[in-house]
Amino acid sequence: MTQDEHKEGVKGMVNPRRYGIERVAYLMMRLSGLGLLAYFIGHIYETSNILRGQVGWDEFMDLISGTEGHIVMSIVIAMCVFHTVNGVRVMLGHGGVGVGTPARPDYPYDPASQNYRHKIGIYSAIVLAAFAMMYGLAVMFGE
Amino acid sequence: MAQVSSMSDGQSSTMKSITLKISRFNPEHDESSQFMEFNVNYEKWTTVLEAILDVKKHFDHSVAVRYSCRQATCGSCGMIINGKPRLACFTKISELDSNVVTVEPMNNFPVIRDLAVKFERLFDTHQKIKPYLIRDDTELESDQKEFLQTPEEVEQYIQFANCIKCGLCNSACPTMATDSSFVGPQALAQAYRYVADSRDKGKDSRLKVIDDSHGIWRCHFAGSCSQVCPKGVDPAMGIQLLRGYMLGFRD
CATH class of the missing domain: 1.10.1060.10 (Alpha-helical ferredoxin)
Incomplete structure (x- = not known):
C-alpha cells in the first residue's frame, strides 16, 4: 500500500471498533465465510481418508474425536449458524428489504438503514451461534 | 518532528485546553507522516476546524488544510478526527470528550499535503x-x-x-x-x-x-x-x- 493511495488496507477493513455492531457483523461474516471455506476443504480431505481403508479412516476419526477436534467442530457450528442467519439478513438488505424508506432527513441524521430490525438480526445471529455452539459442545462432550 | 506549543493569551474562564495532534506529511520530501502536537484552548462551541485555524494563525501557518464554508455545506474539510471520518467544521471539540484530538487526512484518498487530499x-x-x-x-x-x-x-x-x-x-x-x-x-x-x-x-x-x-x-x-x-x-x-x-x- 503506497502513501500515494493512502488506503487503509486490510488493517482498516478488519478494524471493527469504529462503526458499531454493523461493522462487527461485517467482519464476523467475512471471517466465518473464510472459516467455513477452510472447513469445506478440510472436510474433503477428511472424507478422502476412506481411500486409505479402514485403518486410515479410524486413525483420522481418532484425531478429530479428541478434545481439540470437538472444539474445532463447535467453532464450525457457530460459524455456520452465524453465517446463515446473518447471511439471510444481508441478502434481504441487498434486495432493499428492511433498509428503511427514503425521506427528508432530520438532524441528527440517524441512518434509517441501520435500524433496529437489522440490529435485531445481527444480535440474533450472534446469540443463535452461541447457543448452537454450546449445544454442540454439550452433545460432543456428552452428559 | 513532534512539537509542543501552547496558547494562553486572552483565556476566558470557560476555556479549557486540549492537545491537538496534526498529521504532517509532504510527499515531496517526507517518507511517512508524523504528528505535531499543539496545546490549543477551546470553548464548548469551538470546532476542530477553528482549532486547526488557530494553530495556523499562532503556531505554524504551513499546516495544509482545505476548508471553505465552515457550515457543513461545501464538503471541503473532511478528515479523520480521533479515528473516524468527520467534517472538521461540523465537529465540536467538546463533543469528542477527549483531552487529545488527533486529526489525519481522510483514508482512501491520496494525500496532497498534511490534511489536504485529492478528490x-x-x-x-x-x-x-x-x-x-x-x-x-x-x-x-x-x-x-x-x-x-x-x-x-x-x-x-x-x-x-x-x-x-x-x-x-x-x-x-x-x-x-x-x-x-x-x-x-x-x-x-x-x-x-x-x-x-x-x-x-x-x-x-x-x-x-x-x-x-x-x-x-x-x-x-x-x-x-x-x-x-x-x-x-x-x-x-x-x-x-x-x-x-x-x-x-x-x-
Whole structure:
C-alpha cells in the first residue's frame, strides 16, 4: 500500500471498533465465510481418508474425536449458524428489504438503514451461534 | 518532528485546553507522516476546524488544510478526527470528550499535503454514473412546462440529493480500504438518486455502469458510510435500494 493511495488496507477493513455492531457483523461474516471455506476443504480431505481403508479412516476419526477436534467442530457450528442467519439478513438488505424508506432527513441524521430490525438480526445471529455452539459442545462432550 | 506549543493569551474562564495532534506529511520530501502536537484552548462551541485555524494563525501557518464554508455545506474539510471520518467544521471539540484530538487526512484518498487530499477520483466516479437527468425532451424550450413531480416522487430521491461530496463515506468504506477500483458509496448513492427520480429516463445506462466487478456488487452492506455521513444521505440505504432495481425487486 503506497502513501500515494493512502488506503487503509486490510488493517482498516478488519478494524471493527469504529462503526458499531454493523461493522462487527461485517467482519464476523467475512471471517466465518473464510472459516467455513477452510472447513469445506478440510472436510474433503477428511472424507478422502476412506481411500486409505479402514485403518486410515479410524486413525483420522481418532484425531478429530479428541478434545481439540470437538472444539474445532463447535467453532464450525457457530460459524455456520452465524453465517446463515446473518447471511439471510444481508441478502434481504441487498434486495432493499428492511433498509428503511427514503425521506427528508432530520438532524441528527440517524441512518434509517441501520435500524433496529437489522440490529435485531445481527444480535440474533450472534446469540443463535452461541447457543448452537454450546449445544454442540454439550452433545460432543456428552452428559 | 513532534512539537509542543501552547496558547494562553486572552483565556476566558470557560476555556479549557486540549492537545491537538496534526498529521504532517509532504510527499515531496517526507517518507511517512508524523504528528505535531499543539496545546490549543477551546470553548464548548469551538470546532476542530477553528482549532486547526488557530494553530495556523499562532503556531505554524504551513499546516495544509482545505476548508471553505465552515457550515457543513461545501464538503471541503473532511478528515479523520480521533479515528473516524468527520467534517472538521461540523465537529465540536467538546463533543469528542477527549483531552487529545488527533486529526489525519481522510483514508482512501491520496494525500496532497498534511490534511489536504485529492478528490479527483471521487469526482471521476461521480461523473461516471451520469449525475444529471437523462431524457430526450427538455423543459428549457419556450412552449414546454417544467417536469412536474408529486411530493411523494420527490421524497424518493431528495435525501440523496443532499450529498455534498465530502468523501467521508468513501473514507469509512471497508471495500474502499482494499479495492482501488471500487466505485464507492458516494457514486452509488448518487446513481440511486437519479434512478429514483421520476423525471429521469436513464436508468438502464446508469445500471450498466455500476453492474461491474468493482461496482455495486462489491458493497457488503457494512453501513459505515451511512454512519459517518454528515448530511443524513444514508448511502447504504441508497445502494441496497439500487441493488433492488438490479435484482428485479423494484421497477
